Amino acid sequence: MLTETVSTTTTAEPAFEISNYQIRDDELPGFTDLEFEHINELHLDHPGANDPAYRERRDFIASLARGFRETGRITDVEYTPREQRVWRYVAEELEELQQKYASPFYLRAKKDLGIRTDRIPQLTEMNRRLKELTGFRLAPIEGLVETRGFLSWLSYRVMLCTQYIRHHSQPAYTPEPDIVHEAIGHIPMFTNPNFADFSQFIGHGARIASDRQLEELGRLYWFTVEFGLVEHEGDIKAYGAGLLSSFGEIEHAFSDKVERRPFDLEEVINHEFTYSDMQKILYVIPSYKDLKEQTRRYIESF
Numbered sequence: 359m360l361t362e363t364v365s366t367t368t369t370a371e372p373a374f375e376i377s378n379y380q381i382r383d384d385e386l387p388g389f390t391d392l393e394f395e396h397i398n399e400l401h402l403d404h405p406g407a408n409d410p411a412y413r414e415r416r417d418f419i420a421s422l423a424r425g426f427r428e429t430g431r432i433t434d435v436e437y438t439p440r441e442q443r444v445w446r447y448v449a450e451e452l453e454e455l456q457q458k459y460a461s462p463f464y465l466r467a468k469k470d471l472g473i474r475t476d477r478i479p480q481l482t483e484m485n486r487r488l489k490e491l492t493g494f495r496l497a498p499i500e501g502l503v504e505t506r507g508f509l510s511w512l513s514y515r516v517m518l519c520t521q522y523i524r525h526h527s528q529p530a531y532t533p534e535p536d537i538v539h540e541a542i543g544h545i546p547m548f549t550n551p552n553f554a555d556f557s558q559f560i561g562h563g564a565r566i567a568s569d570r571q572l573e574e575l576g577r578l579y580w581f582t583v584e585f586g587l588v589e590h591e592g593d594i595k596a597y598g599a600g601l602l603s604s605f606g607e608i609e610h611a612f613s614d615k616v617e618r619r620p621f622d623l624e625e626v627i628n629h630e631f632t633y634s635d636m637q638k639i640l641y642v643i644p645s646y647k648d649l650k651e652q653t654r655r656y657i658e659s660f
Contacts, residue, residue: 397501404533406525419522423498432498434480435521442477444529448538449475451530455608461588461595463646464602467546479541481519488545492554496545502534505564505576512561517548530605543599544583552646553597556653557583563657571660574627578656581626582649587611587618587642594618594642610636618642623652 406412422433453475471484481496488494499518511518519540524532547553563575584600601608610616621643643649
């Protein structure tokens with residue numbers, strides 16, 4: 359749900375406490391404060407832009423997310439048979455690729471969360487398990503969110519998640535995050551304590567960052583959370599959501615068209631990218647713990 363950076367100014371906050379990353383319920387900001395602009399738009403190039411039935415359905419699911427802001431309770435979506443068919447097609451196609459290319463931790467986490475190929479998982483189900491494992495929470499949102507607003511919620515160990523699914527005419531493609539990208543791509547990795555802490559560091563950084571630092575954080579997020587690779591027993595595996603939820607991206611990442619470089623934080627935060635292009639360079643972290651520690655030191659320098 360990360361979009362291009364919107365220039366904003368912030369008031370500096372004190373350095374964050376790194377001895378305890380857990381967030382109590384009474385420390386969470388009110389979800390009624392979630393105010394973003396233009397987050398449920400369907401641009402003309404969206405496959406469902408000219409489908410009145412899809413637009414109406416998407417608006418209904420978006421209304422559930424708006425209701426969450428008032429109640430703080432996630433409402434399950436009663437997905438239609440067509441929506442379930444889209445999920446099954448994508449999930450089954452991805453399963454084979456993930457068995458070959460995905461991080462072993464990710465594969466275990468998907469099972470632990472009960473994410474299956476035959477039905478769309480509910481945020482309520484995954485939310486309960488995440489909270490037990492790493493204290494992370496999921497919060498429904500209508501659509502794309504600007505960079506600072508989206509990343510800042512990670513500082514409270516909250517991931518903003520869409521609940522709608524991509525248009526049935528192009529099940530292998532979506533121009534924006536949907537429940538496939540969230541549940542198959544992002545959510546399993548939050549069961550990893552080091553990855554969860556790393557994400558919280560990113561969120562804290564977004565809250566105190568200058569505009570330049572926010573751009574750097576966006577690049578770090580892109581080349582890790584979305585398109586990250588990790589070493590595993592002498593091999594390279596995928597853990598980034600943009601790879602794990604896309605047929606084309608994950609196959610491309612392991613082709614001879616991509617240069618896979620050892621992770622260098624300074625290089626990554628200065629590596630510009632284009633959202634719409636396949637990546638030509640990807641970065642391989644040695645471990646999730648190493649990524650967490652490098653990011654912690656970087657955020658502490660703000």
